[in-house]
Amino acid sequence: MCKSTDPKRALFAELAAVARALGHEHRVELLEHLAQGERSVEALARLTGLSMANASQHLQQLRRAGLLDARRDGKFVLYRLADDGIVQLMSVLRQTAERNIATVGALLARYFDGRDGLEPIGRADLVERAQAGLVTVIDVRPREEFDLGHVPGAVSIPLEELDARLEELDPAAEIVAYCRGAYCLLAVEAVVRLRAKGFSARRMEDGMPEWRAAGLPVVAG
Amino acid sequence: MCKSTDPKRALFAELAAVARALGHEHRVELLEHLAQGERSVEALARLTGLSMANASQHLQQLRRAGLLDARRDGKFVLYRLADDGIVQLMSVLRQTAERNIATVGALLARYFDGRDGLEPIGRADLVERAQAGLVTVIDVRPREEFDLGHVPGAVSIPLEELDARLEELDPAAEIVAYCRGAYCLLAVEAVVRLRAKGFSARRMEDGMPEWRAAGLPVVAG
DNA sequence: TATACGTTCAAGTTATCGCTTGAATGATGT
């Protein structure tokens, strides 16, 4: 039979340990933020609404599971994903959840279909049409995140500034908005507002982390 | 900002719930067995060494997470994976664990490198060479699992019978063995024994569940 | 109908997890 049951068991235990690290709402949220780039504990605590001590503990748990790396920069400790493959792991987890959990489907239907009728545009299509000059790509995340890395050629228009900067956009071109990922609602909101103003707008599938994970070029600064 | 924080939180919670379902050694092992095909609670309890009540509870937990389906057949309740994509989820989880956890690498090194020097053969290569008649494919799992589904053209030689059935194998052909998956050691053991007898033997990458998940043909019965 | 068997349920114990609070550590700037 499978000769040594010990190492098999140990492997199962390791897999379970990694899975358990993903097995908490707050840690999933932390990873979602960290998929954007490295962040300090304080920034993550603020973004998630967790106490510093609590955020720190969850981050250390993720680090112990091998999902995060930490480095010190001055008085801050910056965490980041240990590996770009972790985005893929989150993505597959999300797909599984979407397929299997009725409530997820319902949530998505409620918050996407009703607000954003059109299918999102795929990354490959987007690259093609952007090169042909057919689309204007806008990045609706906060400028801080834009600076850390964005789609080449994209214009930074944080959602708060969108209404004030409509005149910058070409009404003849199709506008494609993107933000942090499949479940970030920034881009959905942007599309809804743009359509209300008569623009032809769609959102890009997923968001920055998946773009990066797909090996597509990223511009920083 | 991201308009409603509620649905986002709910989504994180759902992802975490799925991950938490994978977050126990025994449930990972159960899924690994179920990747081979549907099994009764009794069979799974026997395979894993768990008590029936305990196995039942873990299975129900996996079912609640949407990872398993159950159906009744006579006095047995048969569980199976709710979705072939779950094999992919397990696979990505394994890859992440391998990349990130030193101990997993060490375990693999200890139990594979020392026993099975050659790289495993990829599925695409295997299909090609099998069609050209260059290799003999053997399935070293118990016959019960072979019957539930195997690689077309493969010969069922459970590991226990291998030594007694060496004369069936062509010493001139290359022999490729496969079993349940990347961490099943049946095929590794078979390769070691065959090489000791002078055969040219390798193992196939991964195993039956991944073959099935890759969309390659499967023969049953 | 009665019995056997596989499975699930319910209750109870032990261990672990998540969170808060308050103190300790480590780097920075005056």
Place this chain on the structure above:
DNA sequence: ACATCATTCAAGCGATAACTTGAACGTATA
């Protein structure tokens, strides 16, 4: 050296998960 700030550690509480035991449920066989 001192104060400041970001982070981590340590202790304690409440909640949840894992496992065992014994009983209940459903289905097939005598």
